Amino acid sequence: MKNIFYLFVFSFVVSTTVAQQKAVEYKDGSQVLSGISVKPAKALKGNPGILILPAWMGIQNHEKEVANQLADLGYQTFIADIYGIDQRPASTKEAGAKAGYYKKNISEYQKRIQLALDQLVKQGGNRDAIVVIGYCFGGTGAVEAARTNMKVNGIVSFHGGLGRDESRTIEVIIPKVLVLHGADDNFVPKEEIEKFQAEMRTAKADWQMVYYANAVHAFTEKSAGNDNSKGAAYNEKADKRSWQAMLDFLKEVL
Template sequence: MRTITTRTVAYPADGLTMIGHLALPAGADRRPAVLLGPEGMGPSDVERRRADALAELGYVALAFDLHGGRYLDDPEEMLARCMPLLADPERMRDIGHAALDVLRAEPRTDPDRIAAVGYGTGGAVGLELGRDGADLRAIATINALTTGRPGEAARIRCPVWAGVGSQDPIMPPAQRDAFTAEMQAAGVDWRLVVYGGALHAFHHPTVDHAVRPGVGYHPRQARRAWRDVVDLLAECLPVTGEPVSP
């Protein structure tokens, strides 16, 4: 395991003080970077571990916040905040750009080599950054096949990879079709992977059916989805050379 360093970062967005988790690879040189978006509950140890794992691969990684440092484990409270957010592209973009600015300002970040990876609401934020023309090298979204305002997908400047569970009732086949039709019409370089037997939030170990019907963890497909994300980053945002020890 490569030595990494981590720290929390506070920054303003959406009228709140957001608390992000920044993970840095060994060395002092500039590295490609990943903006990591959480499920609707907000960042948890799951996202922080993913940011750490990306740093071990040589990326600067920022797991960004959605709710001002809070983790909304009450489903009703989470939906009450996330549903209006998901219906407001400008708010999502503001949250995404605020975190992206923090990541770009990190001295270890190569500002010309950044990708966005997001889950659920965090994935929707990444897509809205793309639709807003943000300079990203790749966008990966799981459980967030959200469509945007007419014509704005043409502003996406990078490949888009999307993953979804075959049994996800929140992102059913009709939603998949609408998303892929939007990407295709806009001329985006897109891919969609449907993971057989998986429900919504299948990638998140702490989720089960008690949270909401149609939501559940699928360990095997979660591992596959993570490998697919890492492969996308290796293709679009390769880490060249080994990290240099301080």
Template sequence: METVATRTVEYPADGLTMVGHLALPAGTGRRPAVLIGPEGTGLNDFQRRRADALAELGYVALAFDIHGGRYLDDAEEMLARCMPLLADPDRMRDIGHAALDVLLAEPRTDPDRIAAVGYGTGGAIALELGRDGVDLRAIGTVNALTTGRPGEAARIRCPVWAGVGSEDPIMAPAQREAFTAEMQDAGVDWRLVVYGGALHAFHHPPVDHIVRPGVGHHPRHAQRAWRDIVDLLAECLPVTELLSGR
């Protein structure tokens, strides 16, 4: 069985040199493609492995960077960078478009079949690409129930799936309600899955650095959320060619 091919890609965005991880499926033909955005701490091996897993399923996958090649394991430093970013839709869109341009430049990418999946800050960036009118086939977010500027959600042209932990203090019930109201008022095809008992960043394996209160891993729900994302892609972005051939 052929294995996926991976490579590091560098590209400019947000005044930084971003360092992404591109994973290509077996074969030579064009495939549907997926952007994968990391949580606020930044790109690490967890998201790189997610890109590899999607490539094994037949997708071109780019795990994109948000911190210029750095992983911010200091909570204060991470918040100092991410909070202004999350408050600036245009900056988020610029970071997302830069990654999208890298994905579109890959010859294996089918430019008419692209989805964006993200976690935390990366999920907010995926949503902003949708609000910017990018022609995506699906948007999936975990721990990223961010709302946008008034009226711009109407530009989202694809299904939106969102997952959140019921005990997430960062994406609290009021935030969930604001997000779902925005999606509903805009006529978006949306779904929200609330994973009972899970905290913020429940999808991410435990880390060896200090994290914020309200953050914690939930192994069962992490697996369920990943299956839900894979199912979203299978529904909206099916891989129609045999991996062994074209």
């Protein structure tokens, strides 16, 4: 009987201290989207929210792990579905085509990001305390959230693209910007970085850009392997350092 009692107490404690994860369907016109909401077991004061923008393959285990880790720290998190519930890429070739479409049709990407932000708030995130983070393609989206002054406190781009159509007007950027970048990332040309930094200055942004030694593209993604010669590879040191940089940023802006 005593063992049953202890088992009940243990089960109760576990059930009340584990973040709650659920799929959330929403729409962009007729397109059904399905993001993932993770509610912390114990939210931080003010219910700050984090929107996670996935890399080009869409919602994968990496984004889910990040969402759970942030929820464990007390943040309400939401992983955006950019492509649609029936539009998930089945290969890197498909992912490249789909991500390329949204980079060329940037207003559609911006709209999908805003719809996901709305869902984050509906799920309990404080609309006045939100940060957008993104990986690779999602990092590009995070920068777009800043460029269009979405109602967020800041954005964090992990090894994201930084390019911008030069015909676009540079507006003053209000959200704080943190770009975490592999020092050896050849996916983002030097010219693109220089133009981005010039843009940040023109936009009078509060921005930071941190470089990580010996890190190439996708340095936070364990499934990328560890061969830098392939252009995309995991780097444990850069992963840990960039995670800490993000946590410090979150404390500052939220």
